[in-house]
Amino acid sequence: MIPIEGNQLIGFKESGKGTEFFQSANPATGAPLPYHFAKATADELNHACEKASEAFQQYRKATGATKAAFLEAIAVEIKSLGNQLIEICNLETALPKPRLEGERDRTVNQLLMFAGMLREGSWVGARIDTANPARTPLPKPDLRTMHLGLGPVAVFGASNFPLAFSVAGGDTAAAFAAGCPVIVKVHEAHPATSELVGKAIVRAAKATDMPDGIFSLLHGNGNVTGIQLVKNRHIKAVGFTGSFTAGKALSDAAAQRHEPIPVYAEMGSINPVFILPRAMQATSQKIAQGFAASVTLGTGQFCTNPGLLVYEENEPGRTFQKYLTIEFGNISGGPMLTANILRSYTNAITRHITQGQMEVLARGKDDPTQNCALPILFKTTGAVFAEHPALAEEVFGPTSMIVSAASRNEVLSIARNLSGHLTATVHGTDEDLADYRELLDILEQKVGRVVINGFPTGVEVSHAMVHGGPYPATTDGRSTSVGTASIFRFTRAVCYQNMPQGHLPAELQDNNPLGIWRLLNGEQTRESVK
Numbered sequence: 001m002i003p004i005e006g007n008q009l010i011g012f013k014e015s016g017k018g019t020e021f022f023q024s025a026n027p028a029t030g031a032p033l034p035y036h037f038a039k040a041t042a043d044e045l046n047h048a049c050e051k052a053s054e055a056f057q058q059y060r061k062a063t064g065a066t067k068a069a070f071l072e073a074i075a076v077e078i079k080s081l082g083n084q085l086i087e088i089c090n091l092e093t094a095l096p097k098p099r100l101e102g103e104r105d106r107t108v109n110q111l112l113m114f115a116g117m118l119r120e121g122s123w124v125g126a127r128i129d130t131a132n133p134a135r136t137p138l139p140k141p142d143l144r145t146m147h148l149g150l151g152p153v154a155v156f157g158a159s160n161f162p163l164a165f166s167v168a169g170g171d172t173a174a175a176f177a178a179g180c181p182v183i184v185k186v187h188e189a190h191p192a193t194s195e196l197v198g199k200a201i202v203r204a205a206k207a208t209d210m211p212d213g214i215f216s217l218l219h220g221n222g223n224v225t226g227i228q229l230v231k232n233r234h235i236k237a238v239g240f241t242g243s244f245t246a247g248k249a250l251s252d253a254a255a256q257r258h259e260p261i262p263v264y265a266e267m268g269s270i271n272p273v274f275i276l277p278r279a280m281q282a283t284s285q286k287i288a289q290g291f292a293a294s295v296t297l298g299t300g301q302f303c304t305n306p307g308l309l310v311y312e313e314n315e316p317g318r319t320f321q322k323y324l325t326i327e328f329g330n331i332s333g334g335p336m337l338t339a340n341i342l343r344s345y346t347n348a349i350t351r352h353i354t355q356g357q358m359e360v361l362a363r364g365k366d367d368p369t370q371n372c373a374l375p376i377l378f379k380t381t382g383a384v385f386a387e388h389p390a391l392a393e394e395v396f397g398p399t400s401m402i403v404s405a406a407s408r409n410e411v412l413s414i415a416r417n418l419s420g421h422l423t424a425t426v427h428g429t430d431e432d433l434a435d436y437r438e439l440l441d442i443l444e445q446k447v448g449r450v451v452i453n454g455f456p457t458g459v460e461v462s463h464a465m466v467h468g469g470p471y472p473a474t475t476d477g478r479s480t481s482v483g484t485a486s487i488f489r490f491t492r493a494v495c496y497q498n499m500p501q502g503h504l505p506a507e508l509q510d511n512n513p514l515g516i517w518r519l520l521n522g523e524q525t526r527e528s529v530k
Contacts, residue, residue, distance in 0.1 A: 006037035006195045009217040010048045011055075012202060017041045022219075024191050027342075028094040028335040028370045035092075035192035040218040040225050049234040051213030052152035052181040058211040060149050060179045063506075064514075066208075068115035071176060073204035074168055075111040078104065078197060085196050089162050092190040094335040094370075099298070103163045110170055110461045114177040117463075117484050123147070126507045126518040130529060131498070142498050144508040147491040149179030151236030154229045156222070156250070157187035157194055158241035159337045160301045166190070167197040167217065170461075170482055171239030171264075176214075178490040183216045183235070185226050189338045191219055222246055230254050230263070237490050240265040241303070241481065243396075244472055251475045264489045265475040266468065268394045269422035270307035271456045274411065274443075275320070276428035276436055279453070280311055284320035287427055291400075292327035294455035296364070296375050299334040300398030301341070304423055304456040307394055310382075310414055313404040321361070321402070324377065328362035333372040336397065345373050345397035352378060357388050358401060373397050382410040392418065408436075415442045420470025420477060423449045423456035446470060448480065 007016035018038035025032045040048075059067075078085070086100050093100075117123050124146040131142035153175040158165035165171070167184050175182045186194040198217035205214050218225055226246075230238055230253045238254060240247050240263065247265030254263045275287060295305055311317050336342040352358055357380060364375030378401040385391055385403045405411045418424075424443040428436060433452070443450055448469035459467050459482050467482035468474045474481075479489050496504060506513050510529035517526055 006035065006191060006219065008038070008040050008044050008048070008219065009195075009198050009202060009215070010044060011051045011213040011216060012206060015044050015047070017044055018219075022188060022191075024092045024189065025339070026091055026094065027189075027338055030339065030371060033091055033192070035088075037191045037195075037219045039220040042228060045218060045225060045228055046232065048183050048213075048216035048218060049152060049229075049232045052183055052216065053234040055181045055211035055213035056149070056151050059181060059214055062179060064118035064121045067177060067179065068118040070204060070208045070210055071111045071115040071118070071173060073208050074201050075108040075115075077200035077204045078108055078168060081196055081200060085193065088196065089190060089193040092193055093162050093337055095162070095298070095337075100163065103161060106461060107163045107168055110164070111168065111173050113461065113463075114173045114484060114487070117487075118177055120516070121507065121514045122517040123484065123487060124507050124516070125493070126516060128508060128518055128520045128529060130521060143495055144499065144504065145493050145495040146505060146507050147178075147488065148494050150490050150492055151180060152234050153180045153182050153490055154235045154238045155182055155184045156226060156238070156240040156242065157184060157190075159187050159189050159341065160298070160303070161241070162187070162190040162193050163197070165241045165481075167194045168201055170486060171241075174486040175237075175239065175490045178487050180236070180490050181214045183218065183229065185222070185229055186217060186219050188219070188221070223249070226250060227253050230261075231257060233257075233259065236261055238263040238265070239481065239489065242267065244268055244394075247475060262489070263475050264479050264481065266303065266422070266481050267472060267474060268303055268396065269469065269473045270392060270394050271304050271421055271423045271425070272308040272310060272415075272418060273306045273425040273455075274415070274427070274439060275309065275311040276426065276432035277312060277314070277316070278429040278432045279427040280314075280320055281316040282429065283427070284316055285323045288320055288323035288327050290455050292324060292331060294457045295377075295400040296331050296398040297457045299336055299373050300375070301337060301396065302457050304459060305398075305400075306425065306456060307400050308392070309400060309402040310405055310411055311402070312408065312411060313406060317404060321379070324402070325362040328364055328375055328377045330365070331375050331398075332365040333367050333374045333398065335370045336373045339371065341396065342371055342373055345395065345399075348395040348397075349374075349376055349399060352395075357384055357391060361402065364398065375399065377402070379404070382406055382414060385414065386417065412439060412442065415439055415446070418446050420473045421447045422467065422469045422473045423447055423451055425451040425454065425456055427453055448473070448477070
């Protein structure tokens with residue numbers, strides 16, 4: 001292994017003023033890795049924010065083609081890292097290399113997806129209402145509106161997606177696409193991986209003549225460096241994926257600023273699954289296989305792993321339970337991303353067992369050679385679940401609980417009492433879905449994505465995806481952190497009234513030089529203003 005000595009990346013320069021250091025470790029073995037990093041000082045953080053603010057004045061006016069070229073260059077640089085990136089990321093996270101290769105492709109592809117959207121250009125939502133000076137009793141002014149970038153964005157790397165939700169992940173791609181410089185606070189679980197990707201972004205920025213300060217990368221503790229970053233006056237928005245505790249702390253800090261700013265924190269979810277009667281009778285074994293695989297995918301370290309399954313207690317349900325017990329018993333445990341995450345998981349499982357509110361229905365296979373998280377399946381009744389709200393809280397790891405409901409009404413009651421989640425899944429035949437239309441009506445008010453006859457793990461990166469949900473799944477249920485709609489977290493609408501043509505952005509000029517779709521006097525068109 002090649003030793004890595006890491007500093008802060010502040011614009012196009014490295015800075016090593018910090019006197020506190022840390023190193024990453026292999027989570028499967030607990031062995032420290034030869035990657036040492038200095039934590040950012042307050043001066044370094046302030047300097048990064050100041051440079052980002054200066055860069056914004058230039059980058060905010062970049063054309064869609066210019067921003068697209070930057071994103072495409074980042075994608076090329078990440079791919080050029082080759083096996084070195086995968087090898088180091090594997091050591092720091094214990095995630096399998098094929099999984100990491102797929103995540104690298106996802107990271108590259110979402111950069112290219114945003115680049116394509118920028119080149120097409122209609123994302124700005126241009127609206128034009130032309131003037132009518134003859135209108136009485138008052139003349140109608142000329143009004144033109146489009147989305148513009150907010151300013152420098154702070155992005156927090158996620159523990160469970162070291163590439164796709166980290167330095168060059170979806171938050172960063174969306175912010176760059178919006179015209180915003182980015183400062184990344186590295187997740188301390190994979191700093192060497194982050195350093196490699198951060199330097200790739202810097203190379204891409206230089207190659208495409210981006211302003212110095214468009215990107216910076218900082219190491220440090222979340223409760224120190226992270227809070228300082230959110231409170232810095234130059235930061236205008238925050239993107240975060242992680243725990244409820246950390247996300248809420250960042251959101252509270254941002255709300256207490258002299259100028260409050262939006263924090264888009266995706267903070268976890270139990271992603272409830274409902275099995276309706278006819279589907280249970282027809283496909284219970286298939287559902288059991290899919291559910292067990294979804295719960296334990298990635299050692300349960302996806303934000304969409306289902307942590308709750310609800311069905312009506314009956315004979316098909318008891319048969320399903322037997323299938324599910326067998327499936328869980330055949331699944332092996334695995335290492336978790338950090339020692340702290342494994343400790344939290346183990347403590348939560350112990351708490352569930354000792355409190356006696358649920359029975360242990362199945363245990364997976366342990367792996368004594370690694371710091372292993374054991375898959376565990378619990379069961380309880382609808383009545384007990386209703387009496388103990390804490391059972392509905394997320395346990396991050398390869399565990400879930402099944403809740404047997406006494407009736408249809410109890411199923412609906414459980415759904416009504418859910419808090420906000422990222423997803424909800426319903427398995428049902430066409431007749432089931434018609435009979436349980438009320439359940440679907442409830443769930444669409446509780447989650448960002450409703451899945452029918454599938455499983456929530458596997459978040460497609462696309463224009464139509466919504467990866468968000470009502471609080472406490474996120475701090476802003478109107479947003480998504482996946483897909484091109486995530487760009488609107490980092491923009492605001494600006495209206496120009498009676499602005500001369502020569503001073504309007506190209507997107508709003510009469511002759512539509514970019515050929516984009518616009519809302520012209522209430523009608524979607526690519527036509528010029530006559």
